[in-house]
Amino acid sequence: MYYDYQEMIQKTAPYRVLAFNRGEKEEVLRVSIEIDATKIHAYLEEKNLPNKENGSVRLVREAVFDAYKRFIAKAVEREIRSELTETAEDHAIEIFSLNLRKLLLQPPLKGKVILGVDPAFRTGCKLAVLDPTGKVLEIGVIYPHTGKGRVPEAKSKVTELLKRYGVQVIAIGNGTASRETEQFIADLLHETGSEALYTIVNEAGASVYSASEIAREEFPDYQVEERSAVSIGRRLQDPLAELVKIDPKSVGVGQYQHDVSQKKLSDALTFVVETAVNQVGVNVNTASAALLQYVAGLNKTVAGNIRKYREENGPFTSRTELKKVPRLGAKSYEQSIGFMRILEGENPLDKTAIHPESYKAAEQLIKKLGFTLQDIGTPKLKAELQQANVGEMGQELEIGKETLQDIIQDLIAPGRDLRDELPQPMLKQDVIKMEDLKPGMQLEGTVRNVVDFGAFVDIGVKQDGLVHISKLSQSFVKRPMDVVSVGDIVTVWVDEVDLKKNRIALSMVAPKDAK
Structure with a gap:
C-alpha cells in the first residue's frame, strides 16, 4: 500500500513513519524527502553571496549549491527522518503502555473451576x-x-x-x-x-x-x-x-x-507492570515470585526468598512476619508492605491497603465509632464510616484529611480489588463462522488491540475485525484510545466481509435501520 505513496511530512501519522522505516529496512521500499530546492538555493544565495555578479560570485555560488546538494541536504534529511522516527517511537511506546495497562487490569474470573x-x-x-x-x-x-x-x-x-x-x-x-x-x-x-x-x-x-x-x-x-x-x-x-x-x-x-x-x-513497560501490580496489591500467601518482584521495594532475590519462606514455614499470619524474610531490610519492608495483603491473618488490618504506620490511627478511628477490629467489613461499620465527618474526625485524631479519607475507604472495602468493577469476560455456548457474517449484523465483541487507525475486536470468528477510527463514534475521534481500551466489551455492526482477504470491517456506529 506504500508503493508510489507520498504525503506532507507534518501530516504523516506516527505508525506510517514506522511502516516506512520497516519497508526501507527490508529493502522493499525506498523512502526520500522531496523539497523545492529553488527556495533553498535562493535562501543560501541571500545569506552567502553579495548582490552583484562576477566570476568569483559564480564560483562561490557553485560551491554553495554543491555543498547543499552533497552535504547539507543529506544531513538535514537525516535529521528530519531521525526526529520523525523518535516521535513515532515515543508514540508507539505510549500506545503499547496504555494497552498493556488495560490488559493487565482486566477483571479476574474468581471462584470458578x-x-x-x-x-x-x-x-x-x-x-x-x-x-x-x-x-x-x-x-x-x-x-x-x-x-x-x-x-x-x-x-x-x-x-x-x-x-x-x-x-x-x-x-x-x-x-x-x-x-x-x-x-x-x-x-x-x-x-x-x-x-x-x-x-x-x-x-x-x-x-x-x-x-x-x-x-x-x-x-x-x-x-x-x-x-x-x-x-x-x-x-x-x-x-x-x-x-x-x-x-x-x-x-x-x-x-x-x-x-x-x-x-x-522495556523501561516503559516495566513501569506499567509495576504500577498495575502495586495499584491492585498482592496476596502474599498465593503470589508467585514473578508477581512479587514487581512490588515497590522488592527485587527478584527478595521475591524468591518470600516464596521460599512461605514454603518452609507455611502461610504468613501477619505483615510483621515478613520482617523475618532474608534480605528484606527495614527500608524495603517500609516501602513494600502497604502493597502486600494477608487475607486470613491475625490482624484484620493486614488485608487492607492501610500501611502499618497508620494502624494506630485506624484503630483509634474504629474505637471512636464504637467498634472493634473484628467488625472490619461488616455493614454496620461501613455505614458509620460513610457518615463520618472527615474534617472533625481528622482534627480529633490528629490525622491529615487525605490520610484519613484513604483509611476510611480501605475500611469500607477491605481487600477491595479495583478490577472487580470492570465488565467480566464474555462467556458463550455457541459459535459463529466468518461465512455467517452479513453486513448490518449486530454482535458483541472484546477489544483485543487498539492502534492509531482503529481497534481490533474479537467477535467470535477466526479473524478479529477492524473498527476503523472513522467508525468508532458518530463524533470526530482524534485518538482511538479516547473511545475504547483493550478488554472492553463493545457492540459492533458488520460493515463488510472479505472472505478472500480474510478481512472483517466493523463499525461501532449503529446503521440507520438498526433498532
Missing part, C-alpha cells in the same frame, strides 16, 4: 483443569482434529472432566486450531446439555512463558504445551498474576514494537 485448552491439530489439544485458586487438578490431551475416529474419544474425555471436577468455564486459546476447537466445544456442550460456558482467551506470549525458566521451575514435569494450557486457564482466573510471568513485549497489544528502541520500550 476452569478447563484450559491449548488448541492444536496434529499434536492434539492439551487440557488443564484448574481449581478456583489456579491449582492444577488434572492434565490431559485430546485429538479432535486428526480424523473423525478420534472425535468420540475426545468428547468422552472432555465430558468426563466436566463432570468429575464440576468445570464451570472452558478457556480456549486463540492460536492455531482455535476456531475448530471452539466448534468442537460448542457442539459438545449442546450434545451433553452441560451448563458450562466457554470463552476465547488471547494466548499471545503463552508459548514464550511455557518455554521460560519460570515455567520450568513452576511445572518441571510438564511438557511445553501442557504449561500453555495451564497458562491459558490462569489468564482467565487472574490476568495480572499470569501475564507478569511473560516479557511484556510478547503479550500482543503493541504496534510496531519490534521497530522501536528496545531499551525505551
